[in-house]
Amino acid sequence: MGIMNRARIKSPWLLHFDCGSCNGCDIEILAALTPFYDVERFGIVNMGNPKHADVLLVTGPANHRNQRVLSNLYEQMPEPRRVIVVGTCGCTGGVFHNCPNVLGGIDRVIPVDVYIPGCAARPEAIIDGVVLALESIGAHGK
Template identity: 75%
Template sequence: MGIIATSRLKSPWIMHFDNSSCNGCDIEVLACLTPLYDVERFGIVNMGNPKHADVLVVTGPVNRRTARVLKNLYEQIPGPKMVIAVGTCGTSGGVFHNCYNVLGGVDKVIPVDVYVPGCAARPEAIIDGVVLALQKLAKLQGVAL
């Protein structure tokens, strides 16, 4: 297999976007990067630039204003790309389902590959979600993880 396909699996660069979440999952995503969980040991690097990213990690329910931003970010990420919806409200709207400005889960706007439930999702679950996304990506590229 090619060097690019291997590298993408061995060192995926992720970008985190917060829709309109309560922050709970966002700080758990950040906590994944810090010494106790330290996802960098798996080669996972957090990026601020969508054009550098392979995996988009989205937290929180989509509201009417972030829908456009989220779609824009998704389109900027070069393929093949994976989307992970983190947290109960990212997957379905959760506790905010009857709020007037909330559209629902991330999948209302962009296709989602992996759903990580939990309110707030634990860092272990988020790391597990990234691994699941990589397995999916490996299958898509026809290479072994």
């Protein structure tokens, strides 16, 4: 499985879902695609389609309405897949901890592999997080 693993590490396709964040992390994810950070160097492409994606990037805290959308998206992604939470509010709820409609972190809805703290997380931190997720793919092979 050597070559397959290598290809998996070299070509992670992202699916980005805004799960009720303030847009801060979302635009940082987009900024990571643009000339100054250019994550396409690692073969990362932002796919709009859960069926093509390997890595699900979620921003923001889950709420009662979009948790269904989130788990639906997660189920549509074929294995092997990884979930990365970007931003403090997606990790624990952060500044939205006492908002009435917020469930808390994304890990209350779907299993999460990597947590990226920061409000909003820097593109560098997002790159670090994706690399961390890819290392876990490399280590487990699936």
